[in-house]
Amino acid sequence: MKIIVPIKQVPEVAEVKINPETGTLIRDGVPSILNPFDEYAVEAAIQLKEKFGGEVTVITMGPPQAKDALLKALAMGADRAVHLTDRAFAGADTWATAYTLAVQIKKMEFDMVICGKQAIDGDTAQVGPELAELLGVPQICYVRHLEVSEDQKFVIAHRETDDGYEVIKAKLPVLLTATKGLNEPRLPNIMGIMKAKKKPMDVIDAATLGVPEDEIGLKGSPTTVRKVYPPPRRSGGIKIEDMDPKEAAKKLVEFLASKGAI
DSSP: EEEEEEOEEEOGGGGBBBBBBOOOOOOOOOEEOHHHHHHHHHHHHHHHHHHOOOHHHHHHEGGGGGHHHHHHHHTOOOOEEEOOOGGGGTTTHHHHHHHHHHHHHHSSSSSEEEEEEEOTOOOOHHHHHHHHHHOOOEEEEEEEEEEEEEEEEEEEEEEEETEEEEEEESSSEEEEEEHHHHHOOOOOOOHHHHHHTTTEEEOHHHHHHHHOOOGTTTTTSSSSOOOOOOOOOOOOOOOOSOOHHHHHHHHHHHHHHHHOOO
């Protein structure tokens, strides 16, 4: 079974910075990690490989430092990596990102593509479904439980919904997006970290990928950010202190009543 796992390196939540002119994330000099939801996808792929055999390939589109995310996935147990990196890819929205990944994935053999349900920097959850459409394969999103038939022709997935969950059966090839609860991602051990540096990693730029620059990156992104601003700071609350408990309770009730809460 050949499984491809698109992953993303994301900024640490506490270190997110935004370019006010372009509305894109500033990644240079910002500590980054492997997107947590992608770890569930990598773990799911490795578990399937351990059960059925095959190969797990991780792929990312990002700056040179995104190599660290690929190395972590390789250390977890993935077999090979593909790094799409070029200044021309910078500033891509979800569509341009999915398109760029799809161009490369179409050149590869796969039975399954497993993505994290969303990246914690953008939180759009759009790349997985867009990628499925571009690849022309069925998609099952928000998967929390996964089974593959013994003949390796079908998947049965439990997907989360607002009202509970659905059980869906789909024929391979298929694209899935993984959510928390699907598994417990393993931690890379020393041996895995050492082996990761020796595993194959293809580095591909825009020219090698063979795509026009007006279809990728910021130029190829049909959506634009109109305005970027931080959420308003929460105003301080009201403290009721240094008084008799009964009097404090009375003050609290009066305050809530004045706000229409009771």
